[in-house]
Amino acid sequence: MPCSAPLATLPPADGCWQPVTLAPDMYQADAAIDAGALACIVVDQGRIAWIGPQAVLPACHARLPRHEGRGRLATPGLVDCHTHLVYGGQRAHEFALRIAGASYEEIARAGGGILSTVAATRAASEDELLAQALPRLQQLLAEGVCAIEIKSGYGLSLVHERRQLRVARRLGQLCGVTVRSTFLGAHALPPEYAGRSQAYIDLVCSHMLPALAAEGLVDAVDVFCERIAFSLAETEQVFHAARQLGLPIKLHAEQLSNMEGAALAARHGALSCDHVEHLSANGIAAMRAAGTVAVLLPGAFYTLRDTRRPPIAALRAAGVPMAVSTDHNPGSSPCLSLLLMANMACTLFGLTVPEALAGITRHAARALGLQDTHGLIASGRPANFVLWPVQDGAELAYWLGQRPACTIVRQGRIAA
Numbered sequence: 321m322p323c324s325a326p327l328a329t330l331p332p333a334d335g336c337w338q339p340v341t342l343a344p345d346m347y348q349a350d351a352a353i354d355a356g357a358l359a360c361i362v363v364d365q366g367r368i369a370w371i372g373p374q375a376v377l378p379a380c381h382a383r384l385p386r387h388e389g390r391g392r393l394a395t396p397g398l399v400d401c402h403t404h405l406v407y408g409g410q411r412a413h414e415f416a417l418r419i420a421g422a423s424y425e426e427i428a429r430a431g432g433g434i435l436s437t438v439a440a441t442r443a444a445s446e447d448e449l450l451a452q453a454l455p456r457l458q459q460l461l462a463e464g465v466c467a468i469e470i471k472s473g474y475g476l477s478l479v480h481e482r483r484q485l486r487v488a489r490r491l492g493q494l495c496g497v498t499v500r501s502t503f504l505g506a507h508a509l510p511p512e513y514a515g516r517s518q519a520y521i522d523l524v525c526s527h528m529l530p531a532l533a534a535e536g537l538v539d540a541v542d543v544f545c546e547r548i549a550f551s552l553a554e555t556e557q558v559f560h561a562a563r564q565l566g567l568p569i570k571l572h573a574e575q576l577s578n579m580e581g582a583a584l585a586a587r588h589g590a591l592s593c594d595h596v597e598h599l600s601a602n603g604i605a606a607m608r609a610a611g612t613v614a615v616l617l618p619g620a621f622y623t624l625r626d627t628r629r630p631p632i633a634a635l636r637a638a639g640v641p642m643a644v645s646t647d648h649n650p651g652s653s654p655c656l657s658l659l660l661m662a663n664m665a666c667t668l669f670g671l672t673v674p675e676a677l678a679g680i681t682r683h684a685a686r687a688l689g690l691q692d693t694h695g696l697i698a699s700g701r702p703a704n705f706v707l708w709p710v711q712d713g714a715e716l717a718y719w720l721g722q723r724p725a726c727t728i729v730r731q732g733r734i735a736a
């Protein structure tokens with residue numbers, strides 16, 4: 321599997337990758353490339369050193385080894401910007417309950433849903449969580465993912481949230497992939513705090529978050545703002561705590577109802593608001609003003625057989641960047657294909673193909689604050705790109721359940 325070998329043992333990608341074609345809007349060339357012209361990507365010491373037409377490759381790069389590009393289509397490494405990849409167990413029985421007519425909210429209110437995964441996650445050791453998450457990550461990486469967000473939120477106590485975040489860090493090291501870890505302690509009310517929501521949020525803000533941040537385990541902070549989770553006031557309290565620690569924020573916003581969480585998050589400078597099926601005009605305006613990314617999660621929409629689509633036309637008209645992610649989790653989106661999500665963003669939500677491809681690269685990188693290093697092929701950046709055996713970028717969103725045999729350069733190494 322692609323990440324079972326330590327990154328350092330994989331062959332370096334240094335050299336001239338040619339000939340390749342470059343997907344439009346996914347690169348910044350150092351010399352103008354005519355549409356469809358064969359190009360070259362130069363990697364030196366693990367970084368992209370030059371991009372341009374083969375014909376004008378600077379002599380200084382000619383000494384580098386040559387890698388066969390076979391005319392393949394080059395895109396940046398994919399970015400999966402919203403996952404809950406580390407957890408114990410699975411929830412297939414809830415799938416059966418929903419098919420029989422129960423709703424996600426009803427299952428959650430009856431003590432299932434997120435809380436059933438909390439029980440399974442707490443029961444697992446750190447090594448067990450790692451062993452369960454690793455094959456999931458490997459599947460995503462095999463499809464070209466080069467950066468991924470992993471949230472906590474199935475521990476809901478200091479010791480158990482720490483365990484999830486530590487596994488996220490270990491996965492990044494083990495697989496040589498950029499992992500952004502997001503603290504989602506305010507994902508659900510743990511059973512031992514039933515009826516004491518404010519006390520739990522106080523614990524999250526004054527104890528759990530500062531301790532985990534001090535251990536270097538937190539890159540961003542998220543909240544599930546919803547009628548089955550946390551209120552607007554509780555959400556804002558977590559945002560204040562995050563900002564005091566200088567941590568960026570994100571929000572699970574307007575998934576099942578309009579809580580006006582997106583507007584609140586945007587006012588706090590959120591990197592992203594995610595789900596957003598019930599997003600209001602007010603929320604869109606605030607996101608536009610703040611430059612907040614809308615992260616679309618068609619896997620959850622599909623799995624929960626939702627009928628309310630995110631307001632794509634209004635987001636597009638406002639110029640709010642739209643990212644697309646798997647939302648991999650055992651309840652609402654047990655999905656391990658970002659390309660399938662690009663397909664569904666088109667078919668279910670009405671994104672254009674270029675929008676969907678920007679959604680799993682450039683805009684997804686921005687949703688993680690990684691816009692300067694990921695999501696675009698450009699000189700000076702770490703070498704993260706994929707060479708696809710297709711002629712047309714539309715093929716990436718077109719095939720259903722097919723994993724193209726691609727060449728993957730991740731963190732300057734040939735990973736596949």
Ligand SMILES: N=CN[C@@H](CCC(=O)O)C(=O)O
Nearest residue numbers: 434544620647649650651652
């Ligand atoms: N909506 C909240 N959190 C997850 C689902 C978590 C679960 O059901 O386990 C989501 O993003 O869809």
Ligand SMILES: [Zn+2]
Nearest residue numbers: 402404572647
């Ligand atoms: Zn989520």
